[in-house]
Amino acid sequence: MLDDIGAPNSLIPAAGVREAVAEAEWSFIIETESRPVGLAIAHPDADGTEAELLALWVHPSRVGEGVAAELLARMGRALDDDGVETLRASVPSDHPSVQEFFMANEFAPRGTRRSPAGDETVVTADPSALV
Numbered sequence: 001m002l003d004d005i006g007a008p009n010s011l012i013p014a015a016g017v018r019e020a021v022a023e024a025e026w027s028f029i030i031e032t033e034s035r036p037v038g039l040a041i042a043h044p045d046a047d048g049t050e051a052e053l054l055a056l057w058v059h060p061s062r063v064g065e066g067v068a069a070e071l072l073a074r075m076g077r078a079l080d081d082d083g084v085e086t087l088r089a090s091v092p093s094d095h096p097s098v099q100e101f102f103m104a105n106e107f108a109p110r111g112t113r114r115s116p117a118g119d120e121t122v123v124t125a126d127p128s129a130l131v
Contacts, residue, residue, distance in 0.1 A: 026051065026082075028074045030067055037062045040071035042079065042087065051079055051127075053089040072105055076130025086124050093119040106130055 030038040041055040053075070058067045079087055091098050093112065099121055103109075107123040114120075 024054070026075060026078050028071050028078075030071065038067040038071050040075050042075055044084065048082075049084065050086040050088055050124075051084050053087055056089070068101070069105060072130045076125075076127040079127035080131065084127055087127050087130070088122060088124045090115070090120040090122055092117065093121050099123070 024041040025044055026040075026042040028040045029036055036059070038058040039055060040053065040057075042051045042053050044051045056068060056071060058071075075087065087107075088110070089102060089107065090113070091102060093099075102123045102125075105125070106129040107125040110122040110124045112119055112121050
């Protein structure tokens, strides 16, 4: 379990999280006292002009402290440096607080789509706006 970093219902150890972050095209992890407190992972689309935010996670005890905003800023700088024009994320439609977070951090709605997990709102941002 990820109990040592506070992610419930997961079967991946903290070392596995660090490994996933290390193998991603763009990834950032914030640690305190050698424990992950936040991570962000993105992967480019085939043409390289757009990337998908695959994960943005913050330890529950650190929510509201700016960890997610710092992760988005780091991601924005890296994507902008690599010439990526758009960062895309999918947000479950039944999570309005998550949608509000993205809107407050320079993302705009692109549309909706149906996924196996249900309806999702697709949001996008210019990476340079996240810095």
